[in-house]
Amino acid sequence: MADSKDERRPAGELEASVMAALWAAGVPQTPGQVQQSLGADLARTTVTTILTRLYDKGVVGRCRQGRGFAYFPVQDAQGLTARRMHTELDRDNDRETVLARFVAQLSPDDERVLRDLLEPGER
Amino acid sequence: MTALLLLPLLLPYALPALARRALDRLAPMTALWAIIAVAVVLAVCSLAALGAFVLTGLLELPVFAALGELVHPLHTASDVLVVPAAVTSVGVLAVCAATLVRSVLRQTRAFRAARTEAGRAPAAGDLCVVDSPRADAYALPGRPHRIVVTTAMLRSLDAAEREALFAHERAHNDGGHHYFLAAAELAAHCHPALRRVRATVRLAAERAADEAAATAVGDRRLTARAIARAALAGQAGGMERPDFVPGAATGPVPRRVQALLSTPRVPPRAAPWIAALLIACTGVSCLASTTGMLDFHHRVEVAQGEESG
Numbered sequence: 001m002a003d004s005k006d007e008r009r010p011a012g013e014l015e016a017s018v019m020a021a022l023w024a025a026g027v028p029q030t031p032g033q034v035q036q037s038l039g040a041d042l043a044r045t046t047v048t049t050i051l052t053r054l055y056d057k058g059v060v061g062r063c064r065q066g067r068g069f070a071y072f073p074v075q076d077a078q079g080l081t082a083r084r085m086h087t088e089l090d091r092d093n094d095r096e097t098v099l100a101r102f103v104a105q106l107s108p109d110d111e112r113v114l115r116d117l118l119e120p121g122e123r
Numbered sequence: 124m125t126a127l128l129l130l131p132l133l134l135p136y137a138l139p140a141l142a143r144r145a146l147d148r149l150a151p152m153t154a155l156w157a158i159i160a161v162a163v164v165l166a167v168c169s170l171a172a173l174g175a176f177v178l179t180g181l182l183e184l185p186v187f188a189a190l191g192e193l194v195h196p197l198h199t200a201s202d203v204l205v206v207p208a209a210v211t212s213v214g215v216l217a218v219c220a221a222t223l224v225r226s227v228l229r230q231t232r233a234f235r236a237a238r239t240e241a242g243r244a245p246a247a248g249d250l251c252v253v254d255s256p257r258a259d260a261y262a263l264p265g266r267p268h269r270i271v272v273t274t275a276m277l278r279s280l281d282a283a284e285r286e287a288l289f290a291h292e293r294a295h296n297d298g299g300h301h302y303f304l305a306a307a308e309l310a311a312h313c314h315p316a317l318r319r320v321r322a323t324v325r326l327a328a329e330r331a332a333d334e335a336a337a338t339a340v341g342d343r344r345l346t347a348r349a350i351a352r353a354a355l356a357g358q359a360g361g362m363e364r365p366d367f368v369p370g371a372a373t374g375p376v377p378r379r380v381q382a383l384l385s386t387p388r389v390p391p392r393a394a395p396w397i398a399a400l401l402i403a404c405t406g407v408s409c410l411a412s413t414t415g416m417l418d419f420h421h422r423v424e425v426a427q428g429e430e431s432g
């Protein structure tokens with residue numbers, strides 16, 4: 001298990017994935033829950049290690065839950081910094097010119113086409 | 124010969140259509156390189172042509188003729204053409220310079236500020252999460268590279284789709300796509316026709332990142348789904364959105380999704396033609412502006428009495 005594809009990814013990428021899972025969940029998550037929601041071939045010990053590292057950095061907080069800890073994203077100083085940065089970029093309407101944005105605005109036509117395209121694959 | 128200098132000014136009008144075809148027929152990364160290279164060359168050539176018009180006009184003035192040590196009057200087309208051409212060129216160049224400087228200053232300022240903020244906080248790997256009800260994600264290049272994603276975006280995708288999104292943004296950062304976008308932006312300020320090339324460059328960069336993401340997660344369908352769902356989530360945010368042209372052709376997002384859902388094609392036979400056209404476009408532009416400049420230089424030397432007409 002220690003040699004699966006996900007175990008060999010750079011630590012930074014794993015941290016990002018775990019952090020994203022915590023934010024997406026919305027409620028404090030145990031390492032087991034994070035492992036499950038990631039659905040990847042990550043060992044639970046790996047998830048625990050990553051969560052501990054994130055906790056040490058002060059990016060996530062934790063609370064006791066049962067015999068272990070449940071982790072949640074910290075929203076204070078770090079969240080504020082991120083927000084300030086975001087606002088800085090958002091101020092100019094032409095933010096698009098410097099940044100490669102994941103998705104652009106859609107026209108109603110686009111929306112319809114996309115829904116049609118999603119239909120066959122959508123659960 | 125003055126007419127030759129008009130070519131570099133007219134050729135950029137052919138590029139938007141050519142660029143769109145190049146993106147359809149070439150691999151995204153190849154198309155990105157080709158389009159941006161041609162756009163930059165055409166921009167430089169058109170500026171050079173304008174510069175030549177200005178110089179010709181200036182040397183008509185006695186003061187500058189004396190400065191240029193001209194002993195004979197400069198042999199040019201009639202003054203009726205030269206003077207208005209020079210005056211227009213000065214105006215156009217001034218506008219170009221002003222918008223160029225303004226755009227560069229504004230963008231670097233916003234970018235610097237964002238980087239400073241991003242560098243201040245500890246992060247989970249390269250991920251920077253913004254708590255916002257609006258689904259949005261972008262790559263923030265720099266040292267180290269960052270990926271900025273809003274909580275709304277994270278919540279609207281499942282774990283596998285989030286990985287596809289991260290892979291897409293990392294591809295932007297690793298591929299240095301922001302350099303291409305910046306170059307397209309600068310070129311757009313040099314010639315109005317190049318403004319329409321920007322959207323194609325943007326789409327080419329997105330397509331390149333999409334393909335890289337599909338390779339990284341090993342699933343084209345999943346990548347396509349992530350993009351489509353992210354786009355739809357962005358709409359559901361209910362934020363104000365800029366006016367769009369009603370009845371506009373299919374926008375960039377459906378095209379990206381469609382490209383991922385269709386099996387990757389072998390390059391069609393038109394690809395060499397497009398490449399040849401792009402190269403021809405660049406070549407003609409370079410040749411015309413160089414010949415125009417050389418001719419101008421020759422005429423100046425004749426006027427300086429160094430060479431006989």
